[in-house]
Amino acid sequence: MSSELTLAILTLSIVSVCVWALKSPQRLPYPPGPPPTSFIAGNMSDISTPNVWRKYTEWTKQYGNIIYLRIFGQPIVILNSLEDALELLERRSGYYSSRPVVPMYEIMEFSSVTTLRAYGPEWRTHRKVFQQAFKPDSCMEYRPIQIKKVYDMLNALLQTPERVEAHSRRYAGSIISSVVYGYDIVSDDDPLVELVESTEQAFTVAPLPKWLVNGFPFLRHIPSWFPGAGFKRYALSIRHKWHQQVDVPFKYTITASESLGGSHTPVVLSLLNGYTSEEDNQMLKEALGSAYSAGVGTTASSIVVFLIAMVTYPQICKRAQDDIDRVTGGQRLPDYGDLKSLPYIQAIIREVLRWRPITPLGITHVNDKDDVYNGYYIPKGSIIYSNIWAMSRDPIKYKDPEVFNPDRFLTEAGELNGDEVSFAFGFGRRICPGRHLTVASIWLAAAVILASFDVEQKKDSSGSAIPLGVKFNDEGVVCTPAGLLCSITPRSEKARQIILEGHRDVF
Secondary structure, three states, X not given: OOHHHHHHHHXXXXXXXXXXXXXXXXXXXXXXXOOOOEOOOEOHHHHOOOOHHHHHHXXXXXXOOEEEEEEOXXXXXXXXXXXXXXXXXXXXXXXXXXXXXXXXXXXXXXXXXXXXXXXXXXXXXXXXXXXXXXXXXXXXXXXXXXXXXXXXXXXXXXXXXXXXXXXXXXXXXXXXXHHHHOOOOOOOOOHHHHHHHXXXXXXXXXXXXXXXXXXXXXXXXXXXXXXXXXXXXXXXXXXXXXXXXXXXXXXXXHHOHHHOOOOOOOHHHHHHHHOOOHHXXXXXXXXXXXXXXXXXXXXXXXXXXXXXXXXXXXHHHHHHHHHHHHHHOOOOOOOHHHHXXXXXXXXXXXXXXXXXXXXXXXXXXXXXXXXXXOOEEEOXXXXXXXXXXHXXXXXXXXXXXXXXXXXXXXXXXXXXXXXXXXXXHOOHHHOOOOHHHXXXXXXXXXXXXXXXXXXXXXXXXXXXXXXXXXXXXXXXXXXXXEOOOOEEEEOOHHHHHHHHHHHHHHO
């Protein structure tokens, strides 16, 4: 980086800290938190660590459930308890529902993603699309698609069980692409899947402080060829892929509308007449493109977490299989008609969402005005993190939180209790609008895998157990597993035949 640019950054850093100091009121204290490690950068080094959500959780012992940090002049508030998150992000959602401006997201044009859109009229249009497409009643209509796609996944697991992560992604992606676009994903290396994987990774790493432009937004204006502008070249390449992800499947649906058969009308076609202006049409494209990218990662990763739990806790896997056999008699696969008869499977899914939350720090909120809470001053424009990891580790609510225990979601009578782990999907007006479809897809995958396969630790030629090999992403927005090694084998010849016959019937 040139000396002139370095000097400009240093000068702006000092100015931003001075402005922050002059604006800081003296009437009420900020929430407690660790002292800044740098006069200029504030707590930058504190947040630039792997698994930072674990650090925030540990800090509650010293600072309490509400923690204050500063990065340069930017105030940051960490909410570690469900009670505080509900109060600020739900009950005060009228002014806690915006999103921070992240320069890397802006360059990538991810600011058009529903999850990241600023709170306002355009976001409300996006929310309207989601409400129309993914409300509970609408999701019921998509169950035949989910059944068809789950047979495809089971058949793939019969053929290449070692590719379980790829099959899970294809299952998740094919449901959403069929529901939204009427587009069938027929292979793990489908171009649409590859597009989503590239943009998903960018979504994860873009907010990290390692990108200098996030601390110094003026850098976004330097040309991409400029020395040190590698961040911009990367962001522009992702912008192109994001545009493709939004435009290509949408155009496919419009072009192929007359040839799309079947009983399901893709969401694009069912909503198109209500979004006729050029601006509304673009809003529809962006919202539905957001639905695809958001849904694939959460669903697929949760299925992998489920498999990790079943391998790690074989007694739970066996109990679940016995429960399913009691309902199906081993003569068919479970389906949505068995939901109420299989509360233990639902409890397993809730525990999956709690045990390894995919977004351990949620998606950040921003408050639109100064606020006071519990005697602490929260300045306007603060970045608010809801520490989902800490909430899922509340020792009062969840005894032995590191242990995978579905029974925590069941009453003594064996019925589901009222804890749906909704905090895993966010809060207030920004809660995940696709959560009903996501949970239904995870439940179906888990139920049929348990009914069909034994999921066990893999062994080498000498019979020794092979480590699972799983590594969870430890930085960025999401914490997703990768590298799972396990044994997935049909429980019986009957189970194999049920899969093959079912796959033949639906395809």
